[in-house]
Amino acid sequence: xxxxxxxxxxxxxxxxxxxxxxxxxxxxxxxxxxxxxxxxxxxxxxxxxxxxxxxxxxxxxxxxxxxxxxxxxxxxxxxxxxxxxxxxxxxxxxxxxxxxxxxxxxxxxxxxxxxxxxxxxxxxxxxxxxxxxxxxxxxxxxxxxxxxxxxxxxxxxxxxxxxxxxxxxxxxxxxxxxxxxxxxxxxxxxxxxxxxxxxxxxxxxxxxxxxxxxxxxxxxxxxxxxxxxxxxxxxxxxxxxxxxxxxxxxxxxxxxxxxxxxxxxxxxxxxxxxxxxxxxxxxxxxxxxxxxxxxxxxxxxxxxxxxxxxxxxxxxxxxxxxxxxxxxxxxxxxxxxxxxxxxxxxxxxxxxxxxxxxxxxxxxxxxxxxxxxxxxxxxxxxxxxxxxxx
Amino acid sequence: xxxxxxxxxxxxxxxxxxxxxxxxxxxxxxxxxxxxxxxxxxxxxxxxxxxxxxxxxxxxxxxxxxxxxxxxxxxxxxxxxxxxxxxxxxxxxxxxxxxxxxxxxxxxxxxxxxxxxxxxxxxxxxxxxxxxxxxxxxxxxxxxxxxxxxxxxxxxxxxxxxxxxxxxxxxxxxxxxxxxxxxxxxxxxxxxxxxxxxxxxxxxxxxxxxxxxxxxxxxxxxxxxxxxxxxxxxx
Numbered sequence: 296x297x298x299x300x301x302x303x304x305x306x307x308x309x310x311x312x313x314x315x316x317x318x319x320x321x322x323x324x325x326x327x328x329x330x331x332x333x334x335x336x337x338x339x340x341x342x343x344x345x346x347x348x349x350x351x352x353x354x355x356x357x358x359x360x361x362x363x364x365x366x367x368x369x370x371x372x373x374x375x376x377x378x379x380x381x382x383x384x385x386x387x388x389x390x391x392x393x394x395x396x397x398x399x400x401x402x403x404x405x406x407x408x409x410x411x412x413x414x415x416x417x418x419x420x421x422x423x424x425x426x427x428x429x430x431x432x433x434x435x436x437x438x439x440x441x442x443x444x445x446x447x448x449x450x451x452x453x454x455x456x457x458x459x460x461x462x463x464x465x466x467x468x469x470x471x472x473x474x475x476x477x478x479x480x481x482x483x484x485x486x487x488x489x490x491x492x493x494x495x496x497x498x499x500x501x502x503x504x505x506x507x508x509x510x511x512x513x514x515x516x517x518x519x520x521x522x523x524x525x526x527x528x529x530x531x532x533x534x535x536x537x538x539x540x541x542x543x544x545x546x547x548x549x550x551x552x553x554x555x556x557x558x559x560x561x562x563x564x565x566x567x568x569x570x571x572x573x574x575x576x577x578x579x580x581x582x583x584x585x586x587x588x589x590x591x592x593x594x595x596x597x598x599x600x601x602x603x604x605x606x607x608x609x610x611x612x613x614x615x616x617x618x619x620x621x622x623x624x625x626x627x628x629x630x631x632x633x634x635x636x637x638x639x640x641x642x643x644x645x646x647x648x649x650x651x652x653x654x655x656x657x658x659x660x661x662x663x664x665x666x667x668x669x670x671x672x673x674x675x676x677x678x679x680x681x682x683x684x685x
Numbered sequence: 686x687x688x689x690x691x692x693x694x695x696x697x698x699x700x701x702x703x704x705x706x707x708x709x710x711x712x713x714x715x716x717x718x719x720x721x722x723x724x725x726x727x728x729x730x731x732x733x734x735x736x737x738x739x740x741x742x743x744x745x746x747x748x749x750x751x752x753x754x755x756x757x758x759x760x761x762x763x764x765x766x767x768x769x770x771x772x773x774x775x776x777x778x779x780x781x782x783x784x785x786x787x788x789x790x791x792x793x794x795x796x797x798x799x800x801x802x803x804x805x806x807x808x809x810x811x812x813x814x815x816x817x818x819x820x821x822x823x824x825x826x827x828x829x830x831x832x833x834x835x836x837x838x839x840x841x842x843x844x845x846x847x848x849x850x851x852x853x854x855x856x857x858x859x860x861x862x863x864x865x866x867x868x869x870x871x872x873x874x875x876x877x878x879x880x881x882x883x884x885x886x887x888x889x890x891x892x893x894x895x896x897x898x899x900x901x902x903x904x905x906x907x908x909x910x911x912x913x914x915x916x917x918x919x920x
Contacts, residue, residue, distance in 0.1 A: 312698065312710030312712065314700065314708050314709055316708070321709045321710065325709075470709060471710055471711070472701070472709065473703070473859075476859075476905070476906070476909050478909040478910070479909065479910045479911060481720070481909075482720065483712075483716065483717070483720035484908070487713075487716055518723055518911055518912055521911065521912075
């Protein structure tokens, strides 16, 4: 019997792990801390931590890993407000559409910060994506490997002692730790939460046609060397009352462009991706039994913007939305027959959700959510591998 | 003084325990152990958070997980070692020490003697989960899911039968620098035999180093920070 949380939509099979205490899940219990914590004190604590890192490095005080998401705009605005001098580091996932490139460019130019965008070797990257799809029904694992390790390498190599991440997903979703634990970035957490236990060596196994010498940045730096270099990573969500929808809505003033999609009402998270609400969402459904919209609905239940009953109804509606998988298979260079084989054998049972719809479905949302998601755009071009948002 | 870590294991999955009440998920056992080894943890205690109800199925599930562990760090294991049948299942496991709690508190020394004959005296550890309220020490009796006065126990016999004794502060579990050190002075047990856990922080370690105790076990916090053990060892 699967045990469910009495307050939200998660059950104990959540891929991050979830416990129930008196019928309430650890995610909901940890969320309640947000209303008990004195966030003024927490912010003071953050200020005093950051004070120790200011001017430790010659040029930059910290690294901010970004993908061009609304959360990145929010994090960068806060870090600059706190008087830090950041270096923005991004990894090209080769899945961005015109909105994705626009947002990344806007982030860098609006805040006028220095940046590094790493373009991984395309042949190696595609081979890893192919292997990841074949072995784990996941197309973002190679990107996640890079996104969670490349900024750490940069910090270590350039002697920048601090990395600042936005939210700690494991806390926000399942309450894996208390905010009071003040957990930091670690190799263990990366593997356990960001990579679902699949590091690059496990990913390539004996199946990928990739030479190890090309995988340096896919691997996390040696933790002993990292410790000696003094690099630490902190999460802002441990020090600020985290409310993604509200925060992301506020980033429109910085020129962030949200994007409408069929699979969720959230127009901010991963806007600008050609795959996130398409094949990636379908594969998530297959792997874990629910689509991204459940994460969004749970978050909104906890923030009191939707009732559990209404969320159940909405999830059912969004679960019917179709995804376009052609773009991805074209990007990967798969033939029509290979795609047909994949759908028949690996997406068996999900055929009804594969298709193309040119307009976003209209689903009625609660007013409290509606008012935070008013303006959004639709992409014009997908899978722009190299781009500038100008 | 050794610096190690506790792991709470139930139904094959690791958890973090908070104030002896709430459990948060942690992760897969081997991954947790891999990181603790990478941090140069001196020892790892795997404890099953068993109360009144324990099932044979759950016990066996955990044993199966432990059987598959790949680990160079000394491991101890306990939680649910309540009869001879349980002990017999522990053969050929990659563990060095066994942790008994209810058996010692209930004065069931036949069970600990049976284990001692099979695994040796050095392998026997006693876990005393305690709380101090109004200056009174109470010990948690897990097979009855309640705290009992320490006076109800035979501490001298425990001292004699256990090679090491783990004092586990239940009230302060998961907190930092909150381990109630009064307990060390209040019990008449050789300090060299003592291991402390529950709310351990750098300040606790600094203080107890002078008391010559055998070991400290960090609860939960080891994986909250990269390479945290080094900080505790230098504490």
